[in-house]
């Protein structure tokens with residue numbers, strides 16, 4: 001049995017990475033927005049640390065995912081989809097990959113430039129790669145702030161498109177990313 005992506009659907013490794021990263025992104029974003037509203041306290045610092053650890057995990061998983069994507073390829077495009085839709089979907093996927101990296105990297109940078117320590121779930125210290133810098137801190141903070149809203153718009157559009165295909169066009173777009181579901185294999189979209 002191959003774990004690579006067959007031509008008609010996403011394989012198990014791609015699916016696990018897709019849905020794990022999606023869940024972690026929702027968690028890290030909710031924690032990020034929430035922690036911003038909390039008063040300074042030791043508990044708040046722990047919540048910031050949790051945000052950073054989950055964010056770093058996303059960075060590692062996104063790297064694995066990109067490598068797997070190059071190695072395992074992608075299923076064939078569903079037949080019957082207009083070219084412009086396929087093009088927009090590819091651009092959206094590329095942009096999602098870009099923010100999947102830009103968000104944790106800018107978070108890491110803003111944290112390091114502010115001189116804050118960084119640990120992964122309290123297990124080990126992540127090395128500081130740069131010196132303290134107010135200018136760099138502000139730049140990375142700007143990228144982190146704007147990047148989040150870009151991410152939000154992309155994810156909402158991306159998920160809405162997936163549900164639109166599933167509910168209204170009744171094609172296999174969403175089923176191909178879900179485990180154990182039978183797909184029509186006709187390749188035809190409604």
Ligand code: HEM
Nearest residue numbers: 028029032033052055056058103104107108111144145148
């Ligand atoms: C996909 C990964 C990540 C997402 C979606 C994310 C999202 C967010 C959000 C929504 C906020 C609050 C609003 C804002 O300032 O934009 C925030 C703040 C913050 N994040 Fe992240 N984050 C991610 C990864 C990381 C990582 C890896 C680190 C550090 C290693 C980090 C460090 C911070 C810090 C220090 C703040 C507070 C910034 C401030 O007070 O201005 N984030 N993040």
Ligand code: HEM
Nearest residue numbers: 021022025069089093096097100155159162173174176177
């Ligand atoms: C409810 C939320 C989500 C749904 C319903 C969803 C659904 C899907 C579906 C059905 C596909 C396959 C599209 C195709 O075969 O052309 C897909 C692919 C993809 N999704 Fe999502 N997704 C969600 C959240 C996310 C999130 C949060 C991210 C990352 C930030 C993401 C990034 C991607 C990427 C990059 C692809 C392209 C596949 C690849 O090249 O790895 N998705 N998604």
